[in-house]
Amino acid sequence: MPLTFRSAGATLLAATALTLAACGGDDGNGPGHADHITIADTAYQFVALGQNHLFTARVEDADGGLVRRAVVQWSSSDPAILRVNGDGLATAVGTGTALLTAAAPGVLDTVPVVVMQAPALLTIVFGDRQSSNPGGTLPTPLTVQVTDALHHPIPGVDVSFAAGPEGGSVGSAVVTTGFEGTAGSSFTLGAGTGSYTATASVPGTALTASFTLRTAGPFDLELWWLGPAEPAVQQAFADAEERWEAIITGDLPDDYALISAYSCGVNPDVDRPLDDLLIFVTITPIDGPGGVLGQAGPCYFHEVGGLPAVGSMFFDADDLAGLAQSGQLEAVVLHEMGHVLGFGTHWSTLGLLADPALQGGTDPHFTGALATAEFDAAGGAAYVAGAKVPVEDQYGPGTADGHWRESVFLTELMTGILDFGGTPLSAITLASFADLGYTVDGTQAEPFSLVIPAIQPQGVRRLPLGRDLLRFPPRRLDRRARIQPPYRPPTGH
Ligand SMILES: [Zn+2]
Numbered sequence: 001m002p003l004t005f006r007s008a009g010a011t012l013l014a015a016t017a018l019t020l021a022a023c024g025g026d027d028g029n030g031p032g033h034a035d036h037i038t039i040a041d042t043a044y045q046f047v048a049l050g051q052n053h054l055f056t057a058r059v060e061d062a063d064g065g066l067v068r069r070a071v072v073q074w075s076s077s078d079p080a081i082l083r084v085n086g087d088g089l090a091t092a093v094g095t096g097t098a099l100l101t102a103a104a105p106g107v108l109d110t111v112p113v114v115v116m117q118a119p120a121l122l123t124i125v126f127g128d129r130q131s132s133n134p135g136g137t138l139p140t141p142l143t144v145q146v147t148d149a150l151h152h153p154i155p156g157v158d159v160s161f162a163a164g165p166e167g168g169s170v171g172s173a174v175v176t177t178g179f180e181g182t183a184g185s186s187f188t189l190g191a192g193t194g195s196y197t198a199t200a201s202v203p204g205t206a207l208t209a210s211f212t213l214r215t216a217g218p219f220d221l222e223l224w225w226l227g228p229a230e231p232a233v234q235q236a237f238a239d240a241e242e243r244w245e246a247i248i249t250g251d252l253p254d255d256y257a258l259i260s261a262y263s264c265g266v267n268p269d270v271d272r273p274l275d276d277l278l279i280f281v282t283i284t285p286i287d288g289p290g291g292v293l294g295q296a297g298p299c300y301f302h303e304v305g306g307l308p309a310v311g312s313m314f315f316d317a318d319d320l321a322g323l324a325q326s327g328q329l330e331a332v333v334l335h336e337m338g339h340v341l342g343f344g345t346h347w348s349t350l351g352l353l354a355d356p357a358l359q360g361g362t363d364p365h366f367t368g369a370l371a372t373a374e375f376d377a378a379g380g381a382a383y384v385a386g387a388k389v390p391v392e393d394q395y396g397p398g399t400a401d402g403h404w405r406e407s408v409f410l411t412e413l414m415t416g417i418l419d420f421g422g423t424p425l426s427a428i429t430l431a432s433f434a435d436l437g438y439t440v441d442g443t444q445a446e447p448f449s450l451v452i453p454a455i456q457p458q459g460v461r462r463l464p465l466g467r468d469l470l471r472f473p474p475r476r477l478d479r480r481a482r483i484q485p486p487y488r489p490p491t492g493h
Helices: 012-024 231-247 317-325 329-340 369-377 427-436
Strands: 036-039 044-046 052-054 057-060 073-076 082-084 089-092 096-104 107-115 121-126 130-132 142-147 158-163 174-176 182-185 195-201 208-215 221-225 255-259 270-274 277-284 294-301 308-316 417-419 462-464
Touching: 036 096, 057 096, 073 082, 082 096, 121 195, 121 208, 121 270, 142 158, 142 195, 174 182, 221 231, 231 317, 231 329, 255 308, 270 308, 277 317, 277 329, 294 329, 308 317, 308 329, 317 329, 329 417, 369 427
Parallel strands: 036 107, 044 107, 130 208, 221 277, 277 308
Antiparallel strands: 036 057, 052 089, 073 096, 082 089, 096 107, 121 142, 142 182, 158 174, 158 195, 195 208, 255 270, 294 308, 417 462
């Protein structure tokens, strides 16, 4: 039994010297000389792209003694599937099978390595919270993405779609995921009104995702309360919400809201599908009783069509109770929601505001053809004092350039001053939303006619809304934000 280096010396230095001496000899099989190498794993399976595993190998001499000085070199038979660095740290970069080799001078060992992607996550990317008419097919296919545990998309996975117990039907019962790991099926609502559900699942796994669908008007305005509110206040908001949903009859393209906290007022992080308009509502002290009652505006716009998708409304806590008591709250809320929908806040972007007062203009006016026609029809044909449709030129930033001109429109809801005793939402205003690109139901307009020249009614209490336009930097949503991009191996090594 030859001496091993372990027993040959009492110190590491001595052991090292002996190992070197043995390696330098000519016998080729002596103690300390590499005789074979063994990778610790006899095989290995990766279940996600980007997954790492540290392989180790042991080089031994003919007697099973560890050859400490042996330099092990690692390699992969297919670097498009498996990469390995000099320390044996391997990374799965593509699906398939590769051989991993550990080599020391004169010896080598290989193990088969399988890289597959096990479905670990099923995420809804489009189509949740949609609505259509009874019996109607939803505008956006129910779409999910299948990814591995490291969020890398998996192509070629069968996804099953099924209607819930409420009825309705899916267009395709089984759809195979494509390059981006997504699969989608159309969905047709049943004849009954109300809520519907549908599920997507990956057979053979516990992965499932549920869609909530419904019959309703196609335009969905959603309020997101950031804090508590009195029931009367909530009711006023719900009434205003219902009103706008009845006025706007066209669905907007589905989108995905991936927006960061405080990017639209005091909102939290948002990471979810969006259809059609989400409004954050904040009730907070602004400037005491009177003054600013509320402020509102859009901050994110739909990628397709460019209409507002996310906005914010702030209401002065010191004014709410008084407004609710006097019955004016719903009118104020309706007015502020109009700003989030784009009234006065989305005009310049679309080139529909001419001669703006805040840029030195003297006769700001809205140039939309539909609103101009309704203005003429309501009595404005006799208006010769300036260009049509006249926009507010007074009261400074926050009011000017974003409301109908009070001196012409008087009681109309979308002037900067609220008139107690009736604030009609006119066909002119509804037409202005059609000019922005909305589909509107003109029959929802309230009776309103212009008197030219206007005569301010006496004895009517008037309430300036006061600097209520919120202007955020306009940003577009990215409807593909939810889709994880295809995996690309890191470069540089
Ligand atoms: Zn306003």
